Amino acid sequence: MKTHRRSILKKMFASVAGITGIAWSANAKDNTTPGKEVFNIVTEQDVPLFSGSTKFGNLVFVAGKGAHFEGDITAHTKHVLEEIEKELIKAGSSMQKVLKVSVFLHDLNDYKAMNEAYKGKFGDKPPVRTTVAVYGGVPGDSLVEMDCIAYI
Amino acid sequence: MKTHRRSILKKMFASVAGITGIAWSANAKDNTTPGKEVFNIVTEQDVPLFSGSTKFGNLVFVAGKGAHFEGDITAHTKHVLEEIEKELIKAGSSMQKVLKVSVFLHDLNDYKAMNEAYKGKFGDKPPVRTTVAVYGGVPGDSLVEMDCIAYI
Amino acid sequence: MKTHRRSILKKMFASVAGITGIAWSANAKDNTTPGKEVFNIVTEQDVPLFSGSTKFGNLVFVAGKGAHFEGDITAHTKHVLEEIEKELIKAGSSMQKVLKVSVFLHDLNDYKAMNEAYKGKFGDKPPVRTTVAVYGGVPGDSLVEMDCIAYI
Numbered sequence: 001m002k003t004h005r006r007s008i009l010k011k012m013f014a015s016v017a018g019i020t021g022i023a024w025s026a027n028a029k030d031n032t033t034p035g036k037e038v039f040n041i042v043t044e045q046d047v048p049l050f051s052g053s054t055k056f057g058n059l060v061f062v063a064g065k066g067a068h069f070e071g072d073i074t075a076h077t078k079h080v081l082e083e084i085e086k087e088l089i090k091a092g093s094s095m096q097k098v099l100k101v102s103v104f105l106h107d108l109n110d111y112k113a114m115n116e117a118y119k120g121k122f123g124d125k126p127p128v129r130t131t132v133a134v135y136g137g138v139p140g141d142s143l144v145e146m147d148c149i150a151y152i
Numbered sequence: 153m154k155t156h157r158r159s160i161l162k163k164m165f166a167s168v169a170g171i172t173g174i175a176w177s178a179n180a181k182d183n184t185t186p187g188k189e190v191f192n193i194v195t196e197q198d199v200p201l202f203s204g205s206t207k208f209g210n211l212v213f214v215a216g217k218g219a220h221f222e223g224d225i226t227a228h229t230k231h232v233l234e235e236i237e238k239e240l241i242k243a244g245s246s247m248q249k250v251l252k253v254s255v256f257l258h259d260l261n262d263y264k265a266m267n268e269a270y271k272g273k274f275g276d277k278p279p280v281r282t283t284v285a286v287y288g289g290v291p292g293d294s295l296v297e298m299d300c301i302a303y304i
Numbered sequence: 305m306k307t308h309r310r311s312i313l314k315k316m317f318a319s320v321a322g323i324t325g326i327a328w329s330a331n332a333k334d335n336t337t338p339g340k341e342v343f344n345i346v347t348e349q350d351v352p353l354f355s356g357s358t359k360f361g362n363l364v365f366v367a368g369k370g371a372h373f374e375g376d377i378t379a380h381t382k383h384v385l386e387e388i389e390k391e392l393i394k395a396g397s398s399m400q401k402v403l404k405v406s407v408f409l410h411d412l413n414d415y416k417a418m419n420e421a422y423k424g425k426f427g428d429k430p431p432v433r434t435t436v437a438v439y440g441g442v443p444g445d446s447l448v449e450m451d452c453i454a455y456i
Contacts, residue, residue: 064282
């Protein structure tokens with residue numbers, strides 16, 4: 001059942017137009033929404049869908065990141081953390097400045113191995129974390145999805 | 153199984169007293185919790201359960217919104233986004249000022265259709281987004297639940 | 305199936321080294337990450353895994369809390385709320401100053417009983433709330449996991 005779900009969803013995810021495309025990066029000079037900066041906008045059919053990160057004041061919000069390739073939970077966790085780090089750096093933040101992380105596992109049996117790949121990655125003063133498993137509910141065939149809130 | 157879950161939960165959700173009632177709106181002048189404003193408090197048995205939105209400084213937090221009527225994912229997504237927009241406007245914010253959205257789908261097979269109804273709704277500088285599916289885990293028989301963090 | 309999951313996960317969770325240990329508390333004087341304070345760091349194999357709470361400016365983020373003992377949803381909800389309150393107080397906040405709560409239920413059938421134990425616990429101006437069920441996806445055999453964002 002779970003495998004079936006993943007198989008269907010892999011196809012679905014791939015079919016979202018522009019999901020892997022980085023469209024353009026707006027900034028605070030855009031006077032339509034003063035105060036908000038966004039980076040790495042993902043579009044669908046040329047319409048903005050979501051951003052890779054948003055920045056307001058000294059807070060940074062990073063989008064849910066997954067690993068859309070064949071691999072185990074260790075490889076997926078490492079990849080997701082790298083994707084998060086890229087967004088943080090682009091927004092002027094860093095792993096050490098993350099305040100809160102949300103972790104959505106495909107399967108809770110991956111909890112321990114996820115921890116192994118996760119521990120220490122945010123420095124000596126790690127963010128809070130909330131972890132749940134959604135049993136097939138992570139888009140794009142990823143074994144884990146993570147987002148975060150950080151500061152600059 | 154999923155249908156069964158939804159059927160049970162529909163009844164359960166309806167039985168929560170006051171769940172649809174807007175009780176009263178407090179504001180920052182309430183000196184018990186200076187600095188916080190809340191809107192559209194939902195009560196259960198006359199006891200405050202949660203607010204429709206909370207405001208602190210220039211940040212606005214909107215409660216998880218669902219669609220509690222018969223309909224497909226397109227109708228439910230549109231409704232949920234309208235409910236979110238109402239809360240944002242009431243709190244002095246707007247769809248264009250949303251920083252982060254969390255999306256909980258009933259079924260990940262609705263991912264693509266949800267995107268169709270979702271794209272473009274937050275303007276040219278969209279918020280970050282995290283989407284997972286919880287396979288029957290959205291209260292009140294809704295096909296999708298969304299919350300957000302915004303600014304004013 | 306669900307019972308099986310819980311049984312496996314109970315063992316898994318117990319095996320995470322240091323998961324119940326409060327390691328040490330850093331503070332803003334740590335010049336590696338100025339501006340962030342963290343409390344009740346949980347380590348795994350002596351490596352920082354996550355914090356019980358983080359503080360930045362006047363915002364407080366509390367980690368996902370579960371109840372890792374035998375008990376029903378009422379007992380688990382009460383325990384989780386007590387754990388959240390402890391973190392809030394330690395960080396200089398309070399239940400009355402919570403802005404946003406996320407609730408992850410093991411089973412959506414516990415929704416009503418969770419509400420009974422939850423209502424009124426955050427004062428007359430309650431936080432927003434987002435509730436979903438993850439059907440076995442809460443780590444450590446807990447029937448519910450909650451986190452929050454608050455202010456000081």
